[in-house]
Amino acid sequence: MPIVSPILANPLADGRQSERALVIRRGVQRLLLEMGAVVMPELTLATGRRADLVALTRKGDIWIIEIKSSVEDFRVDRKWPEYRLHSDRLFFASHPDVPQEIFPAECGFILSDGYGAEILREAPEHRLAAATRKATMLRFARACAARLTAAELAGVSIPALDDEA
Helix, strand or coil: CCCCCCCCCCCCCCCCCCHHHHHHHHHHHHEEEEEECCCEEECCCCCEEEEEEECCCCCCCCCEEEEEECCHHHHHCCCHHHHHHHHEEEEEEECCCCCHCCCCCCCCEECCCECEEEEEEEECCCCCHHHHHHHHHHHHHHHHHHHHHHHHHCCCCCCCCCCCC
C-alpha cells in the first residue's frame, strides 16, 4: 500500500500504525517542527528497514525517532539498533503510560501526549560517515518529493512554506 493514499482518513498513514502510535507521532512532529527540524514519517532506509520518523535539523543532523506505543511493542522489536547506522542521534518516543525506564540509556527519550512532546533524555551523538549522510539525505529528499507529488496528484492541497534554512 502506498504511503500517501487519498482514500484513508489520514492520507499519510499507511495502515501499519496503531492509533496510539499516530498520536505519539503527531506530538513528536509538533516538537520537532518547533525546534526547526523537518520530519519524514515512515522512511525506508538503505537496509530496507522503515524508520518511524526521520528528522533533518537546521544544521543538517539526521535524527531517527522510533515510536513505541506499549511495553510489548518495545519488547518485540529488536531492529532498532540498526537505525544507529543511519542517524546522528537515535531517540525513542512514547506516551505517559509506558515507563521511560524500559528504554535503553544509550538512546534519547521523547515523551509525547499527541498535543506536544518533550525531550526528557538527550540522545548521544554518533556522527554519520559522509557517504552515509549523503545517501540518507538523498533518500530523505526523494521520498519527500515523491510524497508531495503523490499528494498533489491526489488533490491534497499543500501550502507553500518558506524555508528558513
